[in-house]
Amino acid sequence: MRQCLRLTWRTADCHQKLNHLVPGGYMFRxxxxxxxxxxxxxxxxxxxxxxxxxxxxxxxLEKGYAACRTSAVSGKPRGPYCMMGVCFECLVEIDGVANRQACMLQIAEGMDVKTGTGRRRVTP
Structure with missing residues (x-):
């Protein structure tokens, strides 16, 4: 497992190696x-x-959304990292309000979550 963690997360090979190490085959459980x-x-x-x-x-993460937005600069996928509100990598739109930290909010009945892509678009 230690060797796998040194691999880049961008490769599907690493995900497959990690998944077989966890009972049930899922990295997050x-x-x-x-x-x-x-x-x-x-x-x-x-x-x-x-x-x-x-x-x-x-x-x-449980539902398979490893990336919840893409970088405004490079366009590369970004996902939850610290899970405690420090890194701001988990920004999503919730109930029409953009740039909410997904790790800091509990799910609620009827919530509408949208993952982001690229730069924020501001309408005049």
Whole structure:
């Protein structure tokens, strides 16, 4: 596992190596069964369920969204990194409000989450 972590995250090969090391085959999984009620929300127009108490970033990772925006400078994908509100890599649009930190917000019933792409567009 140590050798795999030295590989760049951009390669699919590393993801495959990490996935086989985790029971169940997923890199991100719950450590314990959540007791929270199921909450229904949409991510990029697709309805999905999550557990009450989870952060938006955790749900994005659980549902397979490794990148929640692209860099305004290079266009490269960016995703949750620190999961504690320091790095600002997990910015998404929630209920029409842009640049919300997904790691700092808990999911809520009916929430509409949209991942971002590129520079922010400001309408006059």
């Amino acid at each position: 719950r450590l314990t069964e959540a007791d929270g009620a199921l909450v229904s929300l949409t991510i990029n127009g697709v309805t999905c369920d999550g557990r009450a108490g989870d952060s938006v970033a955790a749900l994005l």
